[in-house]
Amino acid sequence: MSYSVKEILHLEVSPALGCTEPVAIALATAAAASVIPNERPEKIEVWVDPNIYKNGLAVIIPGTGGLNGLDTAAVLGALHGDSSLGLEVLEPIDESGVKDACKYKETHQVLVNLLENHHGIYVRALLTYKKHTTEAVIETVHDNITCLTMDGKPVADSSLVKTEQAHQADVSKLEDYIKQLSLDDLVEMISDLDDDDFLFLKEGITYNMRLADYGLKHGSGLGVGLTLERLARLKILTRDMILSARIITSAASDARMGGIKLPAMSSGGSGNHGLTAILPIYAVSDFVDCDEKTLLEAIALSHLITAYVKAQTGRLSAVCGCSVAAGAGATAGVTYLMGGTTAQMAGAITNLTEDLAGIICDGAKSGCALKLATAAGTAVQAALFAIHGVNVHSTDGIIGTSPEQTMQNIGTLSTQGMIDTDRTILKIMLEKHFIAANS
Template identity: 35%
Template sequence: MITHDDITKMLEMEMQPALGCTGPTAYALAAARCKPFLTADVNLMNIYVSPAFLKIGFGVATPGTTEPGIGIAAAIGLLGGDYTLGMEVLKPCTPQNIQKAQLMVDEGRVQIFSDGEETGVYVRAEVITNNETVITILSGKHDGIISVSVNGQEMFHNEDSLKEIEQDEVFLTPDIIFDYISHVDTKELQFLLDGYKMNLALAEDGLKNEFGLHSGRAYLRSTFQKNKVPADLFEQPLKYLPVTLDKKVQILVSAASDARMGGSSYPAMAAMGDGNQGITAILPVGLAAESYNSSKEEMIRALALSCLMLFFVKIHIGRSAAFCMCAIAASAGATAGICYLKGLDEKAIRGAVKNSISPLAGMLCDGAKNGCALKMSIASMTALNAVELAESGIEVGYFDGVADNTLEETVNCITDIANKSMDLLDELMVNSILLKEERKRKKCKTI
């Protein structure tokens, strides 16, 4: 049975800073883990990924560059990454590392393969020199290095920590979460406030600079009449944020995604290995706490509730899914956290979470990309609307599609659909990516 201390440990382990999108970060980490065993120049690096992870790296930039793709992320990790930093593996990378990595990719010394036999989070980096072949396998978690071998001899093996975490997670339920939130000493969870500040700084970077889709900047600019846009709007963006919570959430959540997907060097506080989910679960709750003049203790409890409700949903569906987990899991968290700040009881919170995840259940995860900002904006706005409806006693139920009488039954229904459709949906989405790439190559040949 999961204990109070187990839950605190889970929060500490699963809420961690991550530099860049955790898809490219995982490729970089796997490649960087090979580096200590290399004794000669690299001839070739092969990166094998599950279909789910192929789509994750296709359209998102690696920090320090606007270049999207799996190859460049892995090459930068190999040449400049430090695997001991985990999800911040790319922190020590320099412009020179990035330049050399780009050359390595341009020379065709990085090859990407989809391994159809693997599912979920899976990366295998194979680095070949004249002296050795080093293989690192990352599985289950975005920082879950489980094996390193050199010339066929395994030098490192560790799957125990992941299994231990998963065993604890199985027992996490809404009842246990609510009890924990009521009794936890908030001094144990100060790092969640740091996570809020971290994601807010990332959002500010997304407003100051033209990262990704520029959606946060567009939302901010739209709050002013065309001829009354301040000259220093994007130099001091936080100064010009609107007063209304919904617009403020939309701007900052979108901007944080713009920055993270577009190559910002600012980290995000990630949730269960995903920075966008951490942004969507944390920023709306922190902004709501400030808007409602909540106490520091109330804010911490609300942030913890948001994270744990995200965990509850994601544990069922899995760490990698064909459905957008910002829409399903992170919106569930944001909804619960905001409800807590508004003083809603447990029954209302459960109803609000159902109101949030039910209409978003069919949103596909078609990879990490600049357009994630749009989905995160929708998820955040839906969370706010779900809270508003729950305040009026409105709750979807048995006759409302994937929704059911209870939150647990609703999550079970969505989980069943997500798990049974995942392989097919991932295959179709990966095929669409490959067709786009083939079309691009054919077009280049005709020019």
């Protein structure tokens, strides 16, 4: 089975409100609650895989005024989420809803269980009512509801499950398909973009620049973007295309990780991936002579390469996907924007991989803005190096003889080489969390 560029973009790129790991938990509890819409559960239980747990442990939930926690996400979804909105499930949340959720946690059991040996995205939500139980399961991708039951029996005619099961099948087949493609194939696909695709890609810029503008105005989260902007104004740093990419990408992450209630256009199931895949290219467009069509084609290529790398590494892993997946997409897109050849795009991907392959993912949090600043700047630098003839050799480390092999090696590193690393990261985070909770 083959896929068009439109189908790949439809499956891999979508708006997401907040970090997609706690959002997935909220979506699962909201879906389970939708079965009995006029009654509140007496108890909420959630089971999640290690990477959902890791990424959702400390990140701020949008629209909550700074609250975090997997249990908070579960309650917000169950009481006030709208499962029909998918990854924007928390859009209806307001101040009164947040207060209601906090009161619920004080008087009801909300249990979050870690499935230590489970691999791949998995969320199971079980809601207990006075006379019934409802259950929802999410697998493979963050918005893929594979099961919705009441008292152990499938809910009849559930549009949530029917649609998402089809989505799961498409995503699984897509990953198998895209793994077989070459960089040349991915570049060739962008010639098939139509007017609707261009409008969708332009919408992604609008979504993500709205976050960047907010971060720069308010200094949200860690304030990385705003600090870089100030350093440029003071002429301590030079505002070149590398710094501009770092500023807007990190500022958007500042806002998103700071819990600002604005959606990001995600890529490969991650809002931060979407920021990295889009914004460095948009920043560079101010420095080069290019038209809007070329800019949007470059962003489309970035999404395709991000999807390719994510198919190799898995949706979540011990390696920072913003660096090695969306970063690879961004550097190829920047090279395309500058008029580079496919061979130069291959060199840019190789350069970036050699530079950023060791960056770990230690969960979603405000500090992600630092990693996005690094990824964005390195994406531009790697492209510039490749265009000017600087290319890492295939004899170096994990670099392959082709860009495809290099990206496949990143997948091997993520799925085989860093399993113990991922466990150690989570162990450290859990120990910190336990100490903080008992201090």
